[in-house]
Amino acid sequence: xxxxxxxxxxxxxxxxxxxxxxxxxxxxxxxxxxxxxKKEPVTISLPYKDIxxxxxxxxxxxxxxxxxxxxxxxxxxxxxxxxxxVKDFPIHVDFLRIGKGSKINVQVPVHxxxxxxxxxxxxxxxxxxxxxxxxxxxxxxxxxxxxxxxxTGLDIGDSVHISAIKLPKGTADHSHxxxxxxxxxVAPSALKSAGDAGEEGEEAAAEGEAKAE
Numbered sequence: 299x300x301x302x303x304x305x306x307x308x309x310x311x312x313x314x315x316x317x318x319x320x321x322x323x324x325x326x327x328x329x330x331x332x333x334x335x336k337k338e339p340v341t342i343s344l345p346y347k348d349i350x351x352x353x354x355x356x357x358x359x360x361x362x363x364x365x366x367x368x369x370x371x372x373x374x375x376x377x378x379x380x381x382x383x384v385k386d387f388p389i390h391v392d393f394l395r396i397g398k399g400s401k402i403n404v405q406v407p408v409h410x411x412x413x414x415x416x417x418x419x420x421x422x423x424x425x426x427x428x429x430x431x432x433x434x435x436x437x438x439x440x441x442x443x444x445x446x447x448x449x450t451g452l453d454i455g456d457s458v459h460i461s462a463i464k465l466p467k468g469t470a471d472h473s474h475x476x477x478x479x480x481x482x483x484v485a486p487s488a489l490k491s492a493g494d495a496g497e498e499g500e501e502a503a504a505e506g507e508a509k510a511e
Contacts, residue, residue, distance in 0.1 A: 303361070303362045303363065303364055304352060304361060304364070305366065306344060306348050306363055307345070307348070307365075308330070308343065308344045308365050308366065308367045308368075309342060309343055309368055310340065310341070310342055311329065311341050311342060312341075319389070322343050326345065326346045326347070327343040327344065327346060328343060328344050328345075328346050329342075329343050330342050330343065330344055330349075330393060331392055332365065332367075332374055332394075332395050333392070333393070333395065334394045334395040334396075335395040335397040335400075336397075337395060342365070342367055344391070349379075349388050349391060350388055353379060353388055357407065357443075358379070359376050359404070359405060360375075360404040360405055360407075361375070362375050362396065362438060363375065363376065363393070365393065372393075372395060373395070373396045373438075374393035374394060374395055374396060375394050375396055375402060375441075376391060376392070376393055376394075377393065378391070379391045399437075399438075399439075401435055401436070401437060401438065402435070403436075403472050404434060404436055404441055405431040405433060405434075406432050406436075406441070406442050407430065407431050407445070408427070408430055408444065408446075408447060408480060409444045409447070410425065410447050410449055411447070412448050412449050413425065415451065416449040416450065416451070416452045417451070417453045418454040418483035419452075419483065421454060421486075422486040423453075423454040423483045423484060423486060424484050424485075424486060425449070425481055426484045428479050429478065432445055432460070432471070432478070432480070433473045434465070434470065435469070435470045435471075435472045436466075436468065436470075437468040440467075440469075442466045447463060447480060449483075454483050454485050455483065455484075455485075457479050457481070458480045458481045458482070459479055460473075460479075463480070
């Protein structure tokens with residue numbers, strides 16, 4: 299399922315620099331810039347409440363946004379944002395302009411399903427998630443909301459690699475790792491302890507036999 303495109307209203311701004319930025323924030327606005335797609339950067343401001351809500355709703359950096367800047371529409375994706383180091387409220391946002399047919403790199407969350415159908419988890423194993431998000435190259439017009447991993451049939455010791463996941467059309471792994479491991483099913487600590495104790499017992503018995511000889 300593709301991520302939905304949010305729509306936010308913004309207004310162009312002329313003043314730049316710390317003084318102008320402080321004045322905008324006093325007015326309940328957050329300064330921002332739109333850049334990319336071989337066009338001149340556009341400095342804008344957005345209502346604080348809208349940006350704060352969008353950031354803390356989750357997935358801010360992996361959702362396309364349509365910015366309506368004084369009636370002119372810009373299709374963008376957030377590339378970075380700054381938060382106040384003390385109060386954690388947004389103080390600046392960078393938006394990347396998206397051209398038609400663009401490919402972009404995004405972090406897409408991983409969701410796991412059918413845990414009840416995993417023999418390893420039913421036996422008390424634990425799902426060890428190595429990567430909660432995947433670094434993917436995607437079509438800007440079709441950014442997946444999430445990548446779903448089916449745990450059906452996985453037993454203790456099994457791993458899920460990205461090569462086993464059916465990625466959406468036009469989507470590719472951008473991690474540069476060789477067959478990225480997404481998650482593993484690990485044995486519960488009780489089984490591990492029992493296994494360790496068994497190994498120690500075998501070693502002790504072997505030592506006893508050696509001394510007897």
